[in-house]
Each structure stands twice: as C-alpha cells, then as structure tokens.
Amino acid sequence: MLMLVITSRVQAQDDAMMKAWQAYMTPGDVHKMMAKDNGKWDADVTMWMVPGAPPEKSKASSENSMIMGGRYQQCLFKGTMMGMPFEGMSIMGYDNAKKAFVSTWVDNMGTGIMRMEGSWDDASKSINFTGTCVDPVTGKDSNIRQVMKFVDANNQVLEMYCTMDGKETKNMEIKYSRKK
Numbered sequence: 001m002l003m004l005v006i007t008s009r010v011q012a013q014d015d016a017m018m019k020a021w022q023a024y025m026t027p028g029d030v031h032k033m034m035a036k037d038n039g040k041w042d043a044d045v046t047m048w049m050v051p052g053a054p055p056e057k058s059k060a061s062s063e064n065s066m067i068m069g070g071r072y073q074q075c076l077f078k079g080t081m082m083g084m085p086f087e088g089m090s091i092m093g094y095d096n097a098k099k100a101f102v103s104t105w106v107d108n109m110g111t112g113i114m115r116m117e118g119s120w121d122d123a124s125k126s127i128n129f130t131g132t133c134v135d136p137v138t139g140k141d142s143n144i145r146q147v148m149k150f151v152d153a154n155n156q157v158l159e160m161y162c163t164m165d166g167k168e169t170k171n172m173e174i175k176y177s178r179k180k
Contacts, residue, residue, distance in 0.1 A: 023096060027070040030094040030101075030120075034073045035066045036153065040179040045079060051169045056082065062176070067091075081109060101127050103146075110136065116146060125150045143168075154178040 043060040060079025067074050072093040079086050088107030095102050098117075105114040116131030126149040132141040145161040145168065160172035 020097075025071075026096070028094075028096065031066070031070050034092065034094065035070060037073070037150075037156070038064045038066060041156075041176045042179055043077070043079065044175045046173045047081070048169070048171050049082075051164065060086070060174075061179075077107075101129065103129060103131075105133075110134070114144065116144070118146075118148075 041062045041064070043062055045058045045060050046055045047058075048055050058080050060077060062075050062077040064073055064075045066072070072091050075090040075092070077086075077088040077090070086107065086109060088105060090103055090105045092101060092103040094100070101118040101120070103116045103118070105116075106112075112134040114131060114133035116129035118127045118129035120127055126147050129146040129148070131144055131146075133144055134140070135142040143163040147159045147161075149157045149159075151157060154177060156176040158172075158174040158176070159170060161168050162171050163169075
C-alpha cells in the first residue's frame, strides 16, 4: 500500500513537472506579437556621447527574424558609429516562466554582453527594459534602461538611457521604419 502511495506521488510530481516544462517551452501570443516585427528596417540613429554635447547622427539598417522555433527574435544591426563600421546583434525573447521579456546585445565595439529584462506597458505600447552592461572605463557593470515603443506596424522608437555619475542620461534614440 505504501509503495502505491509513493508511486502515485512520484507520478503526480512527474506530471506537474512535465506540464510546467511544456508551458515554459511553448511559444505563445507574446511570441506571435514579436514575430510581427520580422523583416527589414531602416534606422535613424541619434547618439549623445557626452550629456549636453551635440548628438552624432547616422543611418543604419536591421533585420529581425524569429529563431529556435519562434521562441526568440534575432535582430542583426548594421551601420556606422563614430565614423567606423558598426554591427550588432540582439536576441530577445519572452520568458514564459518569469512572465518577462529578456534581451541580450553584442556588437563589434566591445567584448561584453548587455543583458536586460523588461515588461510590456499596454498604455504606451512599449517594452520597458532594465539591465546592465560593462563600463569599459571602470570595468564594472553599469545600469541601463531601454524603452522600445511600437508606434504602429511600420514604425518603432528605441530610447536608451545610461547611468553616469549616479544620474540617468538619455544617450541614444533610434527611429525605425519598416522597409517597403
């Protein structure tokens, strides 16, 4: 009798674990929403290297595609920065267990990985990310914040904020428009 009770409990735990993993790994409505942004985009980039200084402006392009069976969106970005060729890549997903967006960014202007986590704000149609990236001057993590606004199906605005001397400063804005 005891063996039957133990076996039933183990089976129930196995079933619950399998159900949790199934929910965790299955792309849902948020992943479908992300997939709507697949395709090629033009980008107008404005960067403020130093607060109060005139911004640097440049043109770029990006291409988004869903990968890993629709679980993540990869963005390949190409342009110029400070007169040099620039390329970067992000991987963004929606973590079904955390109920949060997750994002990483790498580019050819560094060797670190920026990591962010965010939530959807339905009122502003935006994802509000917070995270860290390394400050190459100090070698320590620095707080960052990013807001990705979905203006409409063909236009987006990304705003990036960093913390300098304990103060948050907007250091980048990218206006995306879908290529026709």
